[in-house]
Amino acid sequence: MNSILKTVPQVAKETIIRPFQEFTRIEASGGIVLLACTLVALAWANSPWAASYFALWQVPLGITFDGFTLEHDLNFWINDGLMAIFFFVVGLEIKRELLVGELSSPRSAALPVAAAVGGMLVPAAIYLAFNAGKAGSHGWGIPMATDIAFAIGVLALLGNRIPVALKVFLTALAIVDDIGAVLVIALFYTSDLNMMALLVAAGIVLILIFLNLASTRRQMLYVVLGVGLWLAVLASGIHAAIAGVLLAMTIPSAPRTSTMQFLERTHALVHEFERVGVSDQKTLINEAQLSAVRAIEHNSEEVLTPLQRMEHALHPWVTYAIMPLFALSNAGVVLGREMLEAITQPVSIGIILGLVVGKQVGITGASWLATRARIAALPEGVTWRQIYALSWLGGIGFTMSLFIADLAFGVSPLLTTAKIAILTASLIAGVVGYGMNRYWQARAEKQGAPN
Numbered sequence: 001m002n003s004i005l006k007t008v009p010q011v012a013k014e015t016i017i018r019p020f021q022e023f024t025r026i027e028a029s030g031g032i033v034l035l036a037c038t039l040v041a042l043a044w045a046n047s048p049w050a051a052s053y054f055a056l057w058q059v060p061l062g063i064t065f066d067g068f069t070l071e072h073d074l075n076f077w078i079n080d081g082l083m084a085i086f087f088f089v090v091g092l093e094i095k096r097e098l099l100v101g102e103l104s105s106p107r108s109a110a111l112p113v114a115a116a117v118g119g120m121l122v123p124a125a126i127y128l129a130f131n132a133g134k135a136g137s138h139g140w141g142i143p144m145a146t147d148i149a150f151a152i153g154v155l156a157l158l159g160n161r162i163p164v165a166l167k168v169f170l171t172a173l174a175i176v177d178d179i180g181a182v183l184v185i186a187l188f189y190t191s192d193l194n195m196m197a198l199l200v201a202a203g204i205v206l207i208l209i210f211l212n213l214a215s216t217r218r219q220m221l222y223v224v225l226g227v228g229l230w231l232a233v234l235a236s237g238i239h240a241a242i243a244g245v246l247l248a249m250t251i252p253s254a255p256r257t258s259t260m261q262f263l264e265r266t267h268a269l270v271h272e273f274e275r276v277g278v279s280d281q282k283t284l285i286n287e288a289q290l291s292a293v294r295a296i297e298h299n300s301e302e303v304l305t306p307l308q309r310m311e312h313a314l315h316p317w318v319t320y321a322i323m324p325l326f327a328l329s330n331a332g333v334v335l336g337r338e339m340l341e342a343i344t345q346p347v348s349i350g351i352i353l354g355l356v357v358g359k360q361v362g363i364t365g366a367s368w369l370a371t372r373a374r375i376a377a378l379p380e381g382v383t384w385r386q387i388y389a390l391s392w393l394g395g396i397g398f399t400m401s402l403f404i405a406d407l408a409f410g411v412s413p414l415l416t417t418a419k420i421a422i423l424t425a426s427l428i429a430g431v432v433g434y435g436m437n438r439y440w441q442a443r444a445e446k447q448g449a450p451n
Contacts, residue, residue: 038331058074059074085314089314114367127139136347142354165382229243251307269295342420
């Protein structure tokens with residue numbers, strides 16, 4: 001029993017640290033894949049085969065089942081279908097952070113929440129300063145977003161030189177930013193509401209909540225009801241991707257067995273495995289050992305929650321397949337003389353200044369105000385120069401910004417203008433953010449003390 005108790009601090013530490021390390025590792029490498037797909041989209045859209053690029057996303061695809069038909073083009077299935085899975089994983093990440101992460105306590109959440117709110121409000125205000133009352137006024141939500149994959153990917157280029165506390169702060173900030181983006185999409189970027197479909201969606205959510213409260217852990221039930229929820233939300237007029245977040249909030253997050261029970265049972269089963277025979281030979285294990293191994297597998301399943309399983313299973317798919325495919329289908333814009341003309345339009349100016357200037361002012365300013373008001377404190381080992389350098393990475397909008405731009409402008413020419421501005425701002429923010437973080441960290445290492 002004593003040996004089990006000694007492992008508890010280490011297990012607790014790994015429970016907190018390992019998921020974060022795995023999350024940032026996947027996001028960092030996913031950022032590279034995302035960048036590659038963006039470059040492919042731009043190259044393809046500006047090549048002699050540009051017509052095939054734009055035609056591909058208009059290919060009609062449909063589903064027919066028992067007389068029911070749902071047919072849309074490929075771009076719809078990516079933006080409204082696959083991105084619902086993206087939002088589902090975002091919802092799982094948000095729920096995890098609220099339960100056990102940086103957002104689980106008011107004190108630890110205060111700084112990233114303040115920084116994220118400032119980083120959303122200031123860019124939106126800057127955008128409206130240039131577009132209020134004009135054709136592009138509906139795009140005020142575009143510069144509010146931060147792309148967590150690209151931002152963490154830039155930090156990953158600096159390796160272990162960046163303090164873990166700074167990476168945790170950026171991750172928490174980006175997740176709060178995602179919460180804000182989801183609320184903005186749900187409240188301000190919806191078409192006319194279909195009340196009957198909305199009632200159906202509400203009924204499905206109530207069923208999902210009941211299943212959660214009843215500790216139902218059959219994942220297929222949640223999948224089937226999730227598809228129904230997606231269809232209902234799609235018909236309601238609210239963007240279908242919101243269904244992913246609603247579904248995520250109902251996924252059970254409590255294990256069937258406690259950590260201590262897991263340790264005790266596993267410890268006993270390992271001893272049983274040793275007792276019934278241990279051999280260094282590469283032979284099949286005996287029936288008694290096989291029984292012990294199966295019991296360990298079952299014990300492991302009992303300590304894992306559906307939330308953890310689903311997030312762990314889907315996160316790589318979202319990072320390496322769905323987000324890159326979204327970038328490939330949405331980032332392709334024709335660059336040429338029209339680009340210079342587009343950059344000077346109010347929509348572009350609002351997006352670029354909102355992301356490049358608004359993010360750094362909003363994140364740094366709100367963080368400073370929160371610490372001055374004594375409702376938050378800087379993470380240990382993190383300096384104001386590092387916070388400011390990090391705030392530049394908040395200006396990498398990309399995925400969520402492109403998503404909101406599509407909702408705001410649809411197929412109008414303003415969408416192309418917005419895409420060019422998002423790509424330009426994200427490039428500026430990423431390059432400057434990388435340079436500033438590298439400079440201040442190198443200077444701190446050289447002087448042997450934080451600056």
